[in-house]
C-alpha cells in the first residue's frame with residue numbers, strides 16, 4: 001500500500017532529524033560559515049525587520065529582560081570581568097612595548113601627584129632627562145634603584161609647588177626642611193592631563 005501524504009512527510013521529517021543528529025558539528029560549521037559570508041546581508045535584513053517592527057521588537061526585548069533579569073545581570077558581570085582581563089592585558093602589552101612613553105607618563109604623573117607645578121610638563125621631563133650633573137653640587141647624577149646619594153631628584157618648592165632644579169639625593173636631603181605641601185596645591189593639578 002502506498003504511503004499517504006502525511007506518512008511521506010513524517011518520513012522526511014524523521015530522516016531530516018536523523019541527519020541533523022548525525023552531522024551536528026558539520027551543520028554547525030556550515031551555519032557559522034554562512035553567517036560569516038552573509039554578515040552584511042543578515043545585518044540589513046535585521047535592520048529592515050527592526051524598522052518595520054519597532055514596537056513589537058521593543059516589547060519582546062522588554063519582556064525578555066524582565067523575565068531574565070538575573071541571567072542578564074550575571075552575563076553583564078561576566079562580560080565586565082572578561083574585559084577587565086582584556087584591558088589589563090592590553091595595558092601590560094602597551095607598557096612592555098612603549099617603555100619610553102610609559103616612563104615619561106609615570107614620571108610626570110608622579111610629579112603631579114607630589115604637587116610639582118610646571119606650565120609644560122613635557123619640557124620639564126626633557127629637562128629632567130637631559131640633566132646629567134647635580135645643579136647644586138655638580139656631582140654626576142645616577143638613576144635606578146636602589147636610591148643612593150647621587151640619585152637624580154626633582155626639587156620643588158612646597159609652598160608654591162613650582163619646580164626649582166634637578167639635584168642629587170644627597171643635596172636634596174641636606175636642604176632645609178620644607179613645610180608639608182598644602183593639599184590645595186596638589187588638588188589644583190589635573191593629573192589626567194594628556195602627556196602623549
Ligand SMILES: [Zn+2]
Pocket residue numbers: 134135136137138139167168169170171172
Ligand atoms: Zn648634589
